Amino acid sequence: MGVGTEQGVGVYVYGLVPEDVEVSDDALGVGDEPKELEVIRHGKVAALVSEVSLDRPLGTPDDLLRHEGLLDATAAEVPVLPLRFGGVLASREAVVDELLAPHHDEFAAALKEMEGRAQYVVKGRYVEQTVLREVLEENPQAARLRDQIRDMGEDAARDARIALGELVERAITAKRQTDTQMLLEALTPVSALSAVREPTHELDAVHLALLVEKERQAKLEEVVGDFAERWAGRVEFRLLGPMAAYDFVMSSTPGGE
Amino acid sequence: MTVQPATGGIGRGPSPSGLADVIDTILDRGLVIDAYVRVSLIGIEILTVDARVVVASVDTYLRFADAVNRLDLAAAGPPGLPEVVQGVKQGAIGDKSKEIAQGVLEAAGEKLRDYVGERAEEREETRRRRREER
Numbered sequence: 273m274g275v276g277t278e279q280g281v282g283v284y285v286y287g288l289v290p291e292d293v294e295v296s297d298d299a300l301g302v303g304d305e306p307k308e309l310e311v312i313r314h315g316k317v318a319a320l321v322s323e324v325s326l327d328r329p330l331g332t333p334d335d336l337l338r339h340e341g342l343l344d345a346t347a348a349e350v351p352v353l354p355l356r357f358g359g360v361l362a363s364r365e366a367v368v369d370e371l372l373a374p375h376h377d378e379f380a381a382a383l384k385e386m387e388g389r390a391q392y393v394v395k396g397r398y399v400e401q402t403v404l405r406e407v408l409e410e411n412p413q414a415a416r417l418r419d420q421i422r423d424m425g426e427d428a429a430r431d432a433r434i435a436l437g438e439l440v441e442r443a444i445t446a447k448r449q450t451d452t453q454m455l456l457e458a459l460t461p462v463s464a465l466s467a468v469r470e471p472t473h474e475l476d477a478v479h480l481a482l483l484v485e486k487e488r489q490a491k492l493e494e495v496v497g498d499f500a501e502r503w504a505g506r507v508e509f510r511l512l513g514p515m516a517a518y519d520f521v522m523s524s525t526p527g528g529e
Numbered sequence: 530m531t532v533q534p535a536t537g538g539i540g541r542g543p544s545p546s547g548l549a550d551v552i553d554t555i556l557d558r559g560l561v562i563d564a565y566v567r568v569s570l571i572g573i574e575i576l577t578v579d580a581r582v583v584v585a586s587v588d589t590y591l592r593f594a595d596a597v598n599r600l601d602l603a604a605a606g607p608p609g610l611p612e613v614v615q616g617v618k619q620g621a622i623g624d625k626s627k628e629i630a631q632g633v634l635e636a637a638g639e640k641l642r643d644y645v646g647e648r649a650e651e652r653e654e655t656r657r658r659r660r661e662e663r
Contacts, residue, residue, distance in 0.1 A: 360570070360571040361569050441593055474583050
């Protein structure tokens with residue numbers, strides 16, 4: 273019986289790595305009393321795990337940051353297939369018997385593809401005043417509504433305000449699509465794969481996930497830097513990474529075997 | 530532009546980003562373990578943290594309209610006192626400060642330090658932002 277079969281203890285799985293990966297002794301996992309990170313090996317693949325107490329729900333900010341932090345630090349060094357937050361198995365044996373052994377070849381092939389690569393996320397957000405001025409300049413209808421609202425009382429203006437806001441929202445959505453497409457085209461030569469993420473804010477200009485050869489990080493920074501310069505005062509950029517390839521791993525066998 | 534590599538660039542450092550970025554990334558992305566495992570998956574409760582989805586609503590429209598109407602005032606001069614005060618207040622609250630301070634070069638280490646001191650507020654702030662963005 274593994275320790276993981278004790279009452280109230282589970283085995284939290286962070287991700288899958290090649291079997292030759294080792295973890296440092298002081299790396300700790302999720303939970304209130306975090307346990308050491310362990311590697312469970314089978315054939316050419318391995319799982320990064322830690323014991324976790326089952327007596328409290330997972331999902332505190334610490335847990336979330338720990339999950340991503342461990343995987344991203346791993347991705348910076350070795351290939352890794354990240355698991356979605358919150359996967360817990362009953363025991364170490366289950367990790368081998370149910371996860372690693374049945375899907376060994378599939379995981380090994382995916383890890384090989386991930387060799388030397390990592391994910392980067394580009395986030396750009398419109399500077400509100402700049403983008404609103406653009407919209408008013410480009411959209412006479414919006415400018416007209418704005419002028420009408422000025423002359424109305426607060427209550428009378430409500431419908432007009434809603435109409436104006438809707439016009440603005442649509443215009444920003446259209447700009448987001450255009451700008452995202454433009455950046456995506458410029459980044460395609462640098463990336464092995466790319467994915468457009470849904471906006472997480474109404475002023476999002478671009479939100480892209482890219483799978484990039486880590487050796488080409490400087491090139492990636494250069495392209496994003498060019499756009500940041502070109503759109504200075506209009507779009508604020510952030511480039512995150514290297515991180516694990518959360519956006520590029522998919523279950524090819526949903527439902528298991 | 531703020532470039533945020535994991536601390537010190539490739540190969541080191543804990544999390545490259547703040548809590549909001551992490552939530553965007555790990556809650557609905559990555560391999561799903563129950564696509565692979567049927568028997569011994571333990572249904573541990575996950576604290577509900579919805580991924581934030583932007584859905585335009587009347588609130589959004591009204592906010593945009595008001596922002597448009599404020600444009601000329603803002604162009605007329607530096608921000609008035611209420612705006613300054615608001616800026617400072619928001620800047621002091623963990624997660625929100627990321628929005629406000631975008632474009633300011635922040636080392637990942639600094640962000641993490643900020644975060645440690647303001648964890649409870651940051652969690653609350655994340656919730657609030659989600660509501661605003663509905």
